[in-house]
Amino acid sequence: MLKFLARSTALVAMIAISSPAHAETLKMWGPEQITEPLVAQLWNGIKADFEKANPGVTVEFMPPTGTISNGAVQAAIQSDAGPDVILTNSGIGRISVVRNAKQVMPLTEQYEKRGWKDEIYPWLYTELKGQFGGEIYEVPDGLDALGIWYHKDIFEKAGWTIPATWTEFEALMKSIHETGLQPIAIGPRTTGSAGHLFGNLLQSASGKEVIGKALRREIAWDDPSVAAGAIRLQKLVEAGYIKKEMAGLDLDGASRLWFNKRAAMFVAGPWFTANARKAGYDLTNAGYAPMPSDIKGAAMPTGGVGWSWLVPVNSRQPELAVKWIDFMLSDAVMKKRAQDPASTMIYPREIPGVEPPTPVLKDIFAAAAGGVGYNPSVYLPGTVLDTYFQVIQGLISGQIGGEDGMKQIQAKMAEAK
Amino acid sequence: MAGHTGGLSARMSERRTARAASSDGSSDGDAGTALWLMAPALALYAVFTLLPIAATFWLSFNSSAGFNTSASFVGFDNYAKAVYDPIVWKSLVHTFLWLAYHVVMAGGLGLLLALAVSRLRITQVFFRTAFFLPHLVSLAVVGVIWANIYDPFFGLLNTALTQVGLGAFTQGWLSDPALVLLSVNVASSWQGFGLYMLLFIAGLQNIDRSLYDAAEVDGADAFQKLIYVTLPGLREVTTFVVSLAMINGLKGFATVYVMTNGGPFYQSELITTYIYRLAFQSQDHGLAAVLCILLSLLAITITIVFNRWRARISQ
Numbered sequence: 001m002l003k004f005l006a007r008s009t010a011l012v013a014m015i016a017i018s019s020p021a022h023a024e025t026l027k028m029w030g031p032e033q034i035t036e037p038l039v040a041q042l043w044n045g046i047k048a049d050f051e052k053a054n055p056g057v058t059v060e061f062m063p064p065t066g067t068i069s070n071g072a073v074q075a076a077i078q079s080d081a082g083p084d085v086i087l088t089n090s091g092i093g094r095i096s097v098v099r100n101a102k103q104v105m106p107l108t109e110q111y112e113k114r115g116w117k118d119e120i121y122p123w124l125y126t127e128l129k130g131q132f133g134g135e136i137y138e139v140p141d142g143l144d145a146l147g148i149w150y151h152k153d154i155f156e157k158a159g160w161t162i163p164a165t166w167t168e169f170e171a172l173m174k175s176i177h178e179t180g181l182q183p184i185a186i187g188p189r190t191t192g193s194a195g196h197l198f199g200n201l202l203q204s205a206s207g208k209e210v211i212g213k214a215l216r217r218e219i220a221w222d223d224p225s226v227a228a229g230a231i232r233l234q235k236l237v238e239a240g241y242i243k244k245e246m247a248g249l250d251l252d253g254a255s256r257l258w259f260n261k262r263a264a265m266f267v268a269g270p271w272f273t274a275n276a277r278k279a280g281y282d283l284t285n286a287g288y289a290p291m292p293s294d295i296k297g298a299a300m301p302t303g304g305v306g307w308s309w310l311v312p313v314n315s316r317q318p319e320l321a322v323k324w325i326d327f328m329l330s331d332a333v334m335k336k337r338a339q340d341p342a343s344t345m346i347y348p349r350e351i352p353g354v355e356p357p358t359p360v361l362k363d364i365f366a367a368a369a370g371g372v373g374y375n376p377s378v379y380l381p382g383t384v385l386d387t388y389f390q391v392i393q394g395l396i397s398g399q400i401g402g403e404d405g406m407k408q409i410q411a412k413m414a415e416a417k
Numbered sequence: 418m419a420g421h422t423g424g425l426s427a428r429m430s431e432r433r434t435a436r437a438a439s440s441d442g443s444s445d446g447d448a449g450t451a452l453w454l455m456a457p458a459l460a461l462y463a464v465f466t467l468l469p470i471a472a473t474f475w476l477s478f479n480s481s482a483g484f485n486t487s488a489s490f491v492g493f494d495n496y497a498k499a500v501y502d503p504i505v506w507k508s509l510v511h512t513f514l515w516l517a518y519h520v521v522m523a524g525g526l527g528l529l530l531a532l533a534v535s536r537l538r539i540t541q542v543f544f545r546t547a548f549f550l551p552h553l554v555s556l557a558v559v560g561v562i563w564a565n566i567y568d569p570f571f572g573l574l575n576t577a578l579t580q581v582g583l584g585a586f587t588q589g590w591l592s593d594p595a596l597v598l599l600s601v602n603v604a605s606s607w608q609g610f611g612l613y614m615l616l617f618i619a620g621l622q623n624i625d626r627s628l629y630d631a632a633e634v635d636g637a638d639a640f641q642k643l644i645y646v647t648l649p650g651l652r653e654v655t656t657f658v659v660s661l662a663m664i665n666g667l668k669g670f671a672t673v674y675v676m677t678n679g680g681p682f683y684q685s686e687l688i689t690t691y692i693y694r695l696a697f698q699s700q701d702h703g704l705a706a707v708l709c710i711l712l713s714l715l716a717i718t719i720t721i722v723f724n725r726w727r728a729r730i731s732q
Contacts, residue, residue: 188680386699
């Protein structure tokens with residue numbers, strides 16, 4: 001008995017001594033929908049593959065409770081008990097918040113060393129290089145393409161189609177309004193939702209070139225050529241096509257309005273497939289089209305980098321974090337994700353031979369193939385974003401006019417570094 | 418009795434002797450021991466209270482974009498920024514309104530329900546429990562529940578109004594600039610009134626019943642008994658409830674954050690929500706620190722003014 005005890009103790013001691021030498025835990029802040037069974041299944045599979053490829057490593061998911069937009073990522077990093085690697089909603093505006101606070105590591109060196117620059121679209125790499133004077137702080141995981149989602153059955157029954165021009169689109173909204181349906185739903189209490197529709201309107205009214213110039217500060221935001229989109233929103237509210245009450249809705253509230261077919265249209269990106277699944281909506285009934293425009297070539301989705309990997313400066317496993325990103329960029333993982341029913345985005349490089357899991361995603365990919373305009377929510381400096389989103393709420397609740405709103409955004413742009 | 422008074426005299430004499438001894442130098446040892454005994458508590462107080470206060474003051478004079486950014490001294494720049502920031506003034510006005518709404522709605526409802534419930538004999542425990550239950554729900558959850566109640570298209574409130582033929586009264590409860598602060602405060606007050614109700618019930622139980630008997634003999638009706646007996650009898654509890662409601666009102670954050678995040682267009686922005694926005698979303702820790710100091714000064718001023726008023730009415 002004593003011998004057995006001694007042997008057992010020795011064995012336990014050996015395991016205790018030997019295990020920590022190789023055991024490593026990577027704390028990962030995963031995608032927002034990780035509590036959804038379908039998403040969890042995909043990510044648990046990826047986790048298992050990574051652990052198999054890296055013996056002794058354990059990946060621990062931290063279910064995220066927010067994003068950079070609501071300060072949750074910043075708070076998690078500041079708490080010093082946060083993740084080693086983060087997947088979060090991104091874009092230069094949001095990244096600048098955590099970058100200026102020196103909360104995330106520069107990853108420029110890894111782009112060269114690990115060949116990440118060849119793992120993403122060349123135009124995307126050029127864009128990233130231009131954001132912070134050559135230094136890159138993120139690795140894009142998904143791109144956004146925001147456009148109009150509509151119910152195919154309602155449109156077919158009424159004989160409606162998404163037209164090509166803004167003038168026709170206004171007429172369509174009038175027709176929808178007359179039936180008692182809400183023409184278009186928006187949940188501006190959620191910053192993203194506020195920006196999705198507004199960005200579409202700016203793009204449709206001014207075109208990609210003008211919005212790009214405004215973002216690069218070559219044109220003022222209160223210049224009539226840029227302010228046209230804000231005035232357009234003001235007019236839609238005045239006409240009743242967007243109800244003032246919607247200023248009190250968040251993304252979930254507005255989505256509910258659309259999923260219950262009390263609203264005919266909604267502006268969202270490929271990620272909306274996840275919301276649809278959660279709501280039990282039949283995705284084969286979802287149609288997608290870019291916001292119409294009277295400007296030739298301006299009817300295109302808006303977007304930019306929507307999701308990125310970040311490594312916090314206080315990551316306890318920075319090497320492992322980089323290894324994880326490497327793994328996520330690999331062909332095998334990217335293909336696995338793109339074909340999975342839980343897929344909700346456009347990937348940062350072309351993946352040949354991939355069949356999107358839903359027809360609406362196929363439509364979105366096709367629309368985005370012709371180019372994507374700017375969604376200012378992900379390009380504006382962090383210090384301007386709050387004003388930008390509040391102005392959208394002000395326009396929808398009828399508290400300010402389009403010109404006044406754009407003046408306020410311009411004033412913040414002038415202050416921002 | 419004589420023995421008892423004798424024992425008391427002896428103890429008092431011992432205390433006088435002890436005081437005399439301490440005045441001639443032996444107090445040093447006592448003070449030293451006291452300090453050692455207090456040291457753990459003092460250390461905790463210093464680390465968790467004094468140090469953060471000092472850090473807040475330090476931050477308010479610095480430009481800092483984050484916790485590990487090297488801060489640079491900017492003097493009173495952050496204070497000037499606060500003075501010229503229109504949202505600071507807006508949120509200050511909203512904070513005062515919020516406080517007043519909370520005192521009147523949560524405190525007032527607590528008093529009304531206490532008066533109603535205290536008259537019940539058999540069902541009092543049930544109603545006390547039922548009315549206290551919302552207090553057990555976290556404010557964040559209350560925010561989610563009420564945001565759904567207020568939903569303009571699917572919410573319980575507008576649906577109920579429409580169902581009973583009062584469709585004309587349906588509102589955008591969280592989108593109307595004139596209503597939003599009040600709407601959110603209703604949710605917050607709904608969570609808080611149960612505690613105030615219990616305090617008022619305790620106060621009602623302490624009112625001398627003979628005063629009601631005397632009032633009845635004098636021919637006072639129910640309203641007169643309320644005005645001349647009940648309310649004066651609740652004076653102490655009322656002042657306590659008002660001070661508690663003011664402190665809770667100043668801490669208002671969670672329901673606003675969950676239900677409106679300060680919007681639409683800053684119409685429900687409080688000092689607390691603006692501090693959060695600045696510190697954690699915009700990472701402007703300097704300005705956020707200034708607003709923390711402003712909020713503290715506000716709390717201190719309100720407490721002093723209120724206590725003076727309370728002392729005056731108690732005399």
